[in-house]
Amino acid sequence: MTVKVAFSGSLRNRLVVTLIGGAALLALLLFFAVRSYAVQIAQSGQDSILEASVTSILDAAAIRNGVIELDLPYSALSMLNTVADDRVFYAILENGEFLSGYQDLVGQTDLMPSGFLFETRQIRDSSARVVSANRLLIGADRRIKVQVILAQTQDALSETLSEISRNAALFGFCFFTLVAGLSFWATKNTIGQLDKLTHSVTRRGPHDLRPFTKPVPREMAPLVTSLNSLMMRLEQSFAQSEDFIAEAAHRVRTPLATVRSYAEATLQRVDKEENRDAMRAMVKAIDESSRAAGQLLDHAMITFRAGHLEQHPLDLVELAQDLVLRLTPIADMKDLKLELDSPQSVPFSGDSVLLQNALRNLIDNAMKYGPTESSVEISISHKEAVQIKVCDFGPGFPAHEIDTLTKRFQRGENAKGTIGSGLGLTIARDVIEAHGGEIQLSNRSGGGACVTLSL
Amino acid sequence: MRYTLTLVLILVFNSAAAEGWEDQAVFGSPDAENTLSIISSTDTALFSPMLEAFIAEQPNVTVEYFVTGTSDLDRRVRKTPEAFDVAISSAMDxxxxxxxxGHALPLPNILHPSWAxxxxxxFAFTSEPAVIAINRSAFAGMEIPESRQELIEAMRARPEVFRNRVGTYDVRQSGVGYLFATQDARASETFWRLMEVMGSLNARLYCCSGDMIDDLTDGTIAVAYNVLGSYAQARADSGKAYTTILPSDFPTTMMRTALVSKASTNPKRAEEFLQFIVTYQSNGHHTQKALPPLAERQNGTxxxxxxxxxxxxxxxxxxxxxxxxxxxxxALIQN
Structure with a gap:
């Protein structure tokens, strides 16, 4: 019997999603961080070259004979040579007035008091980095402020940046793949511990209620502790049930047997016919009670044992022979013959106590309903499946009740006057179903009932 | 304005007397469907083998070839960029x-080494050193100078031979002359000493290499400094009157370059033409009369x-x- 477990999400999925989501987020962050850092470095690289160039131009300025002279150094523009052949523009101004270079560079840039002013702007349809700086020259009679504006397009920079972006993206992707792989592995490993425990729980036999002693990860210790304590309680409960059944059987059967023997003794001593009848009725009632108690306990025991079936190899023929041997005295009392028809041996794997109980109940029933001087036929065969068949020569099952007879406490209509609790077939059915087989009721054409157990 | 200029150009082209052009020529069938207008500082004679090869490959193109000085070329392209499809000049700067x-059209499909x-x-397609050309008769019985320093010494030793008989570019007029002079000045102080010596000998100044070689051939001048090697080479065999020296102290080597005007009306043809000359120059079609190839970068500098x-x-x-x-x-003009 399995109870369907309600799921609420999956630990594995949750772990994987969290880890991979985190990895993706980190990879993205990494990409943007590397990229923005690279942009800064590349830009500052370009800036420092522009700054050096402007400085060398300003250094070349001098006042000679009261006139400004600026001998543009070859190296100033040479150092601006880039892989992408970036365009270069410059303008030289004297006290804010254009002297030489590119006049369209002037205008937007204001004259700074000191230091370098960097900006990025569009020049002749391309994005350019513009730097401007100035220098105060002091002549004999006047002060001249020389300003240099230098601009360089950013083709090489954007080439570098796109290359860095590509590399950063590749780097981020590799990082992501690595972390994703790691998280799959970590998840599998973690969940694996749970799987291992589940496996070792499932693998256990039905009566193996020993505590788990194999080492488990610390986080799983509370679970295993609870499991162990649950199993301890279960074991106690099982033991108590078994004790109770044994105790109850003993306590009920013994006084009944005592009362019956008293009643038998009294019957011998009583002479009056009406008293004797009363005593016989009493013995019959006691027999019925005793049998009912026995069957009830049998049924309880079967219910208990069938829940966790123990399977051992056994021989069905041997089991049947043993039973026939034990029941022969009772059959003799009723002038019935027990006939066993079977091959040499039929090996089977199952619970011998239960199987014996089931068979005994069927033979009991057959003996009860079979008329005196008849026989009860027991046959065991194993052609395709193992079959045990018990037949009598009694009145047979009422045709319309065949389907319902195996229900608990159900007795056939023709059972009146026969001792019984109605549990015999139920017990047989429970045992057979616990062994994965089925029970079939049928009537023989010449009269008499047949019960077939197919295993 | 544009219309007028075009009109003027057509008129100029139609009239036999080319106004302002040193030379002009038409290659290919005049009624071909495409016209490619090339402005160049290279003499027609030196460039025609390449143009003829191009026409042979693309018969439906007519090439109009205008020759002018490097400075004038720069001026004209800036003034009327739509009038020319291709500009070819020896003034790299x-x-x-x-x-x-922003006057040149980028042509990303042309594969060319980054240094060229x-x-x-x-796009550079030739390597042409500036050479010293000397008239053999002026140095008869004397050792021929191998470097600028030796030239200075030779001129100082016999000023009477060289007075009024040395020539070089007028860097105020010639773009390529200015390029050679500035690169020389960057390289060594010897340049200034040479200029001073040449100035003291009352040097003649020329607009172009061709004129200098003419005067050298007929003996008007004995020494021409910073002549384009390609021009001198092309005409060296003719008279054996002069010889060229590649200065051993430091060479100045220029690369002739071509670009497609951004305002070109036929950019696709122009690009094909550039692709053609770049390939042509690297395929070894070189004769004495043609332009030298683009020299691979030698080891060292x-x-x-x-x-x-x-x-x-x-x-x-x-x-x-x-x-x-x-x-x-x-330095040079002392009187």
């Missing part, structure tokens, strides 16, 4: 500045070409140029 100022092109806009880099614009700066020209005039 002016060509580079044209591209820097700038921004995929300016010994014969390095002038680098195509923004620094070329340094000497084009107004202040710098004025200063340089003043020094040059002070």
């Amino acid at each position: 002016l060509q580079l500045k044209l591209a820097n100022d 092109q700038w921004r995929q806009s300016v 010994e014969r390095a070409n002038i680098a195509l880099e923004p620094a070329l614009m340094t000497f084009l700066d107004t202040l710098k140029r004025n200063k340089f020209l003043k020094e040059w005039q002070d």
Whole structure:
């Protein structure tokens, strides 16, 4: 019997999603961080070259004979040579007035008091980095402020940046793949511990209620502790049930047997016919009670044992022979013959106590309903499946009740006057179903009932 | 304005007397469907083998070829960029500045080594050293100088032979002359000493290599300094009157460059033409009469070409140029 477990999400999925989501987020962050850092470095690289160039131009300025002279150094523009052949523009101004270079560079840039002013702007349809700086020259009679504006397009920079972006993206992707792989592995490993425990729980036999002693990860210790304590309680409960059944059987059967023997003794001593009848009725009632108690306990025991079936190899023929041997005295009392028809041996794997109980109940029933001087036929065969068949020569099952007879406490209509609790077939059915087989009721054409157990 | 200019150009072209052009020529069938207009500083004779090869490959193109000086070429392209599809010049600095100022069309499909092109806009296709050309008769019985220093010594030793008989570019007029002079000045102080000596001998100044070689051939001058090697080579065999010297102290090697005007009306043809000359020059179609190929970068800096880099614009700066020209005039024009 399995109870369907309600799921609420999956630990594995949750772990994987969290880890991979985190990895993706980190990879993205990494990409943007590397990229923005690279942009800064590349830009500052370009800036420092522009700054050096402007400085060398300003250094070349001098006042000679009261006139400004600026001998543009070859190296100033040479150092601006880039892989992408970036365009270069410059303008030289004297006290804010254009002297030489590119006049369209002037205008937007204001004259700074000191230091370098960097900006990025569009020049002749391309994005350019513009730097401007100035220098105060002091002549004999006047002060001249020389300003240099230098601009360089950013083709090489954007080439570098796109290359860095590509590399950063590749780097981020590799990082992501690595972390994703790691998280799959970590998840599998973690969940694996749970799987291992589940496996070792499932693998256990039905009566193996020993505590788990194999080492488990610390986080799983509370679970295993609870499991162990649950199993301890279960074991106690099982033991108590078994004790109770044994105790109850003993306590009920013994006084009944005592009362019956008293009643038998009294019957011998009583002479009056009406008293004797009363005593016989009493013995019959006691027999019925005793049998009912026995069957009830049998049924309880079967219910208990069938829940966790123990399977051992056994021989069905041997089991049947043993039973026939034990029941022969009772059959003799009723002038019935027990006939066993079977091959040499039929090996089977199952619970011998239960199987014996089931068979005994069927033979009991057959003996009860079979008329005196008849026989009860027991046959065991194993052609395709193992079959045990018990037949009598009694009145047979009422045709319309065949389907319902195996229900608990159900007795056939023709059972009146026969001792019984109605549990015999139920017990047989429970045992057979616990062994994965089925029970079939049928009537023989010449009269008499047949019960077939197919295993 | 544009219309008028075009009209003027057509008129100029139709009239036999080419106004303002040193030379002009039409290659290919005049009624071909496509016309490619090339402005160049290279003499037609040197360029025609290549143009004829191009026409042979593309018969439906007519090439109009205009020749002018490097400075004039720069001026014209800036003034009427739509009038020309391709500009070819030996003044690397002016060509580079044209591209820097956005007058050149980038051609990303042309594969060319990075040192021989700038921004995929300016493409170099020759390597041409500036040489010293000397008239053999002037040095008869004397050792021929191998370097600038030796030339200075030779001129100082016999000023009477060289007075009024030395020539060089007038750097005020010639773009390529200015490029050679500034690169020489960058390389060594010897240049200034040479200019001073030449100035003291009352040097003649020329607009172009062709004129210098003419005068050298007929003995008007004995020494021509910084002549384009390609021109001198092309005509060296004719008379054996002069010989060329590659100065051993430091060479100045220029790369002839081509660019497609951004305002070109036929950019696709122009790109095909550039692709053609770049390939043509690297395929070894070189005869004595044609332009030299683009020299591979030699090991070390010994014969390095002038680098195509923004620094070329340094000497084009107004202040710098004025200063340089003043020094040059002070050295060379002494009377």
